[in-house]
Amino acid sequence: MKIKNNLDLVQSYVMTTAKYDFSVHEKRIMYRIIEVLQAKTKGLKLNYDYSMQEDLFGPTQFSLPIKCFLAHENDKNYEPVKKALISLRNKGFEYEDSEAWGYYGIIEQPIIEKRSDTVKFTVTPLLMKSFLDFSKGHRKYELKTAMAFESHYAMRFYELFSGKTEPITYKIDELKKIFGVEHKYKNRPTNFVNKVIVRAQKELDKHSPYSFKYTLIKTGRKYSMVTFKPYFIPENRDEDLETKELSKKVSIAWDFSSETIRDLKDKFLFTDVGIQYNRDLLKEAVNNEMFIEWCTDINGMVRKYNIKNVSGFFISEVKKRLINKDGPNSQLIEDIKKRIGNG
Numbered sequence: 591m592k593i594k595n596n597l598d599l600v601q602s603y604v605m606t607t608a609k610y611d612f613s614v615h616e617k618r619i620m621y622r623i624i625e626v627l628q629a630k631t632k633g634l635k636l637n638y639d640y641s642m643q644e645d646l647f648g649p650t651q652f653s654l655p656i657k658c659f660l661a662h663e664n665d666k667n668y669e670p671v672k673k674a675l676i677s678l679r680n681k682g683f684e685y686e687d688s689e690a691w692g693y694y695g696i697i698e699q700p701i702i703e704k705r706s707d708t709v710k711f712t713v714t715p716l717l718m719k720s721f722l723d724f725s726k727g728h729r730k731y732e733l734k735t736a737m738a739f740e741s742h743y744a745m746r747f748y749e750l751f752s753g754k755t756e757p758i759t760y761k762i763d764e765l766k767k768i769f770g771v772e773h774k775y776k777n778r779p780t781n782f783v784n785k786v787i788v789r790a791q792k793e794l795d796k797h798s799p800y801s802f803k804y805t806l807i808k809t810g811r812k813y814s815m816v817t818f819k820p821y822f823i824p825e826n827r828d829e830d831l832e833t834k835e836l837s838k839k840v841s842i843a844w845d846f847s848s849e850t851i852r853d854l855k856d857k858f859l860f861t862d863v864g865i866q867y868n869r870d871l872l873k874e875a876v877n878n879e880m881f882i883e884w885c886t887d888i889n890g891m892v893r894k895y896n897i898k899n900v901s902g903f904f905i906s907e908v909k910k911r912l913i914n915k916d917g918p919n920s921q922l923i924e925d926i927k928k929r930i931g932n933g
Contacts, residue, residue: 611770
């Protein structure tokens with residue numbers, strides 16, 4: 591199943607196992623926050639116009655077009671997004687492990703600018719920390735698949751089981767807490783199974799590269815636990831993403847000379863992981879007859895304008911030059927001068 595403009599999101603395990611009950615549209619807003627953060631930390635540019643203004647001592651403001659929170663490009667009904675923003679403003683989520691308990695507020699000051707159909711909101715430092723906390727591990731899943739689900743339960747199970755094949759057992763009461771429905775289905779565990787687990791399973795079977803089988807376990811006469819056996823559905827996996835994933839397992843030395851690798855690391859501060867992540871773009875750039883000249887020019891700009899995110903700047907510049915094929919971007923240089931006050 592080929593999907594255009596897809597990518598794998600990497601989500602912290604803290605977020606994956608947090609206790610909350612979000613609607614589908616609330617989850618889509620959360621997915622976009624993760625997408626922006628992932629792009630920002632890797633120095634990449636998103637498909638959508640966005641901005642992220644960071645404050646070292648306060649909230650971070652996000653600005654994204656409202657259309658990116660909808661599952662389908664032709665969807666013009668923005669009302670569910672507005673309701674989701676209000677709901678996220680008024681709720682938080684709970685996280686607890688063996689070491690700590692915490693309660694996180696979600697967003698503040700949601701605004702929709704009507705002329706531009708732009709959504710703005712702020713995220714508190716505590717929640718930003720949880721988004722970027724990978725100390726407990728992470729989960730990887732396809733953005734477009736997650737955005738397209740119609741059930742928020744399917745979204746949660748997809749996050750939990752994506753990339754996993756080993757069995758895992760949950761207490762039903764524990765799972766209800768993770769999903770934020772501990773006050774529902776109190777007397778009939780089978781109702782929780784039918785309305786949450788079975789419903790999610792059907793949607794995952796149909797659309798997701800990962801689904802699961804399950805077995806109910808009794809304590810006495812009552813079902814108390816569920817053992818899940820996740821499994822991979824190759825025909826539901828995005829072919830392009832799978833190809834990229836496989837290519838990451840191949841040494842970068844297959845595609846780049848030792849001299850090129852050394853230059854990327856020494857001059858533009860790339861790591862092996864950074865080269866792997868941008869492998870396709872770098873291969874295209876290296877094969878361009880202007881590549882050496884581009885490197886010299888970009889290295890000069892880095893030094894002259896004291897660029898901080900060197901590898902991210904290099905990727906951004908290479909993208910522009912591959913598109914324009916006309917050398918330095920003079921407008922970008924002017925923009926840099928203005929930002930650093932040298933214009």
